[in-house]
Amino acid sequence: MDMKVAKKLGLKERYTMMTRDLAWDTTYQPMDKVFPQVTYEGIKIHDWDKWEDPFRLTMDAYWKYQAEKERKLYAILDAFNQNNGHLSVTDARYINVLKLFLGSTPPLELMAGRGFSMVGRQMVGAGPRVACMMQAVDEYRHCQTQIHSISNYNKFYSGLSEFAHQQSRMWYLADGKSFFDDAITAGPFEFMVAIGFAFEYVLTNILFVPFISGAAYNGDMAAMTVGFSAQSDEARHMTLGLECIKFMLEQDPDNLPIVQRWIDKWTWRGTRKLASVGMMMDYMLPKRIMSFKEAWEIYFEENGGALFKDLARYGVTVPKCFPQTIEEKEHITHQSWIGFYMKPDAMSFHTWSPSPEELDWLSEKYPNTFDKYYRPVYEHWAKMEKAGKRFNNKTQPMNCQVCVTTVKYNEPGDPMTTCFRESIYKGEKYHFCSDHCKEIFEHEPEKYIQTFITSHQVLQGKCEPEGVDTDAPDFKPGSHMMEYWRLDPDVQGDFNGSLDQKNFAAWRELATKN
Amino acid sequence: MSITALGPYEFKSRDAVENYKGKQLMYVNWEKHRMFSRPFVIAVEPSLKFSELIEKFVTPAYEFHPDFAQIDWSKVVWQNSNTPFTPQLDKSLAENGVGHKDLIRFTTPGLDGLNGIGY
């Protein structure tokens, strides 16, 4: 027999009862000892109860909806894999997007999960604590589901199996690692601005559009479904980041300059991190949805612009880097692909020369810059490749001390000149890619002098596989990089002529004929 | 400014010169030849002659570019970061004032990359 159910509580009532009413102030130990990290950054909070999750999501509802998402996700993944879905993608070049994504994203989801677990532990209010806990669980879920969805490709294609080993060793994965290491070693409020606000709210839309929609457009149902399942959590994450900003600004006027500095810093760090996402949109998707520049205009300039216009009532101004990012949107994806193309032996994904049709698409999308600066480079390289001299730059890169990307961006206002900045701290010279990274360094030099720059560590003899005697007289640093990286020999070299290219063509042939 | 931290916070630079076993880091950039994307870094002895730097490191790094063969080395303009200097080719890096983590930039007048567009 059905039980008689009492009248259902309203959303607001239920949220209050299931979050704040379940929390208590400690009495055996003083609160400031139980929550030791919430004051040292200088953020002043007077009333934690003023924080409310606008979604008003309670744990019971959270489990219910998340379980539903998982069921849908794994049903689709099974169907895709059972049906040899990997052969339905547009072109084997597309799979390189997954290789870059697997190396760069799931490990960062894991770091985000760790970060929100730590921050959730430190937040005094029950509202943010519960929201951080949900986000931590989400991030762990994203890490797992992304790995699961791509694992089927690992049975067929090169360069996927050692992503976890490579994450902290590969030169081009260092920017994302550095971003999260910087955030997680900051205090709880800075972490919230770094990840919850700057990354989730201001910048991740740039990732949603190329990655999910791009995967769908290129026939990859596995990545599409995992992307969707993850992104359905993102609206909640964005809301948490924005709430945190408003909460700090409403609690005390002294919080404004601290929050503003964090917004400036993390919007810039996120912008640098996204250069490779933009490159994926412009160069790596065989079918393109929109250019990086167009995505930047919609999601950063318009949407970010709306956000900062709204926050102006608290005294917040647009991030200092805003004008520079607008100038750079015309350049950074091209500068990134140039940097990757020239290292065919040192990456876990393939690169290639854009086809003539692709060059025309880029000219159309970047009328101010592409034909003038970048087309001649690609045409020259294609000519050299035909002559059997595919470009392979064997040198080691110079990297920015803060964002750890290679120093490859142009001087603002001068696309022909590389931008260099430097600073002397305690007698040692440090180099940066931009004014913004230099400023971040100069605010906290004690932190950034410890930056792990792969090329420097190689030269110190610290990037060697086990068993290499770095004190031997004939020791040459960096002579075992392939073993150190555990780089699959099949993923080295240009896409043209690769094993992936041959296999994909052969398997597709088998899929359509007896 | 200095860092806001929970406790005493003092760490060494990860790239201090003593970590390089008698060598020093240096960066080299060929200006207006951005096809190479970024400068390269090497660890070398301060006693390395400037001529050896050109022969052993600069040449193999940059000879892929069609401009390289046309360089008139007597006309090259050198800078240490933003400061112009005239290197003595038969003297060492140390004698030429090149220290740990210095960035050596060189410009080749008249050679400004493919089509003269800086690449």
Added chain:
Amino acid sequence: MSNAFIAFQKNDETRCIVEAIVEDNPGAIVVDQPAMVKVDVPGKLVIRRSTVEEKMGREFDLQELQLHLITISGHLDETDDEFTLSWQG
């Protein structure tokens, strides 16, 4: 006036939700993209439970939006009856 927006995965449920948004928000602009749909409304975007229920022909809990959401823009306020995104200024 800045746009508030919301994006959903494209499926049968969100087809009804988007229809409800268009009905309740004059000036709504629907943008179709591969596998997703984005709706922009100047200033303020409201999703009403009653309108969604009418379109779906069943009861609907606004928290079910969680299953289909991709991204939002604007300050959020959610009650049992309305899900609102808005910008000031």
